[in-house]
Amino acid sequence: MTRIVIALALLGILVGPAEAPAETPGLSPGDLSRLSRGEILFRNQLPSAEDAPAGNGGTALVVLEADPQEVWRILTDFDHYAGLFPRLKESEVVDRNGARALVRFHVAVGWFNFRFFVAHVVSQEGRELRWRLDRSRENDLFRDTWGYWRLDPLPGGQLLVTYAMGSQTVLPAFLTRGSEQESVVKTLAALKARVERSRGVRHAEGRPGLPGEV
Template sequence: MKNRAFRKTIAAFALAAAVFSAAGANAADPIWKQLDPAQLEKLLDGGRVAFVDRAQRPGKELAVSGVIVNAPPEKVWNILADYESYPKMINQITRVKVIEKKSDFAVVQFYMFLIKLGPVKIQTDYIQKWKYDKPRKITIVSLDEKNVKKKKYNETDDPANAIVWELVPTADGKRTMLFHTTISDISESGVVGKYMVERQPTIQIGFDLANALIQTEAIKIRAASGK
């Protein structure tokens, strides 16, 4: 079963690469937005996709994962914004602290296990502002802890390094095409993380792609559970 799922992912990845390469370039939009919605839905029906987007933000490598979720966008949105449930959905997230939650944004601190190298566990924690653009988009930016203590939530907004969730309803409105665009910096997690990136720079985009796939799949599974 796992091998079949892996083959479907690889096939979808190859198909996505071919389709996205053929699409017209527009740096203002994610690559997948250059596709006709019907074509995009058909692509995702073949399995989850993952790819690297180098066109959207000059000088940046963005990891993107897309999946079909068998639930309408409203339900998927509610799952995304249920921060306290993330440790149950995603194994790498060990703890979550909601610092502030408003109608148009939330400030959340995540504690995350990154990778294990022999006896050494690389862990990190970070504070993010989740900005809501209902019902289709959530933009996530990192916040400095000092500014958070002063409730200066707009001081460090950095769109160049923003993480994005986007929800697109399928033609019948019953399902959701869910896309996760992410970028991170393992070197900020400490000396070991910095050493890893210096020795093997490609580990960074590999980590981001894996993270994007894990998170979209987790949301899909949570929606299917009916909880």
């Protein structure tokens, strides 16, 4: 019964409301069933962005048993993104202005190290976080990267998490397509693991997450 309720709620969020974003991928009944079982679902669909070039990436979704505030806290903890994104060694907020945060990333691929700057825009009310490469800065590897996180509460303490990423690197697209699509799924899996670890620590300490804690 729980899975049926979740599937119906997902159907309403993803294909029902008129206000649902046009970029949300269309999902089949089989997709909804997989999500209701806690599986990560990948769609070969890039997020929209102004002036976005053709690129690689995609959109992934998962349903978590989690407090939205706890997930939101993890997603907006920009200085501790290492371990959340594949090959990311370090992240640091270098400028913050209201809902905007400019973050410097350090990525290592084998013997090679790359650094680049990404501007994030936080919408706490809409529980949506969007980002775009700051092309006014000197960036390694990326010509552009853009995307978003979105949180949609479901019945029974469930939470639908959507992660979408598009990118264009200095390398030929056919060389990076597979790894970038794989990184979308790995990032969502890492978030799921981090949420579960956080919940385990809270239970061990005997303190639930506070409703307003961010």
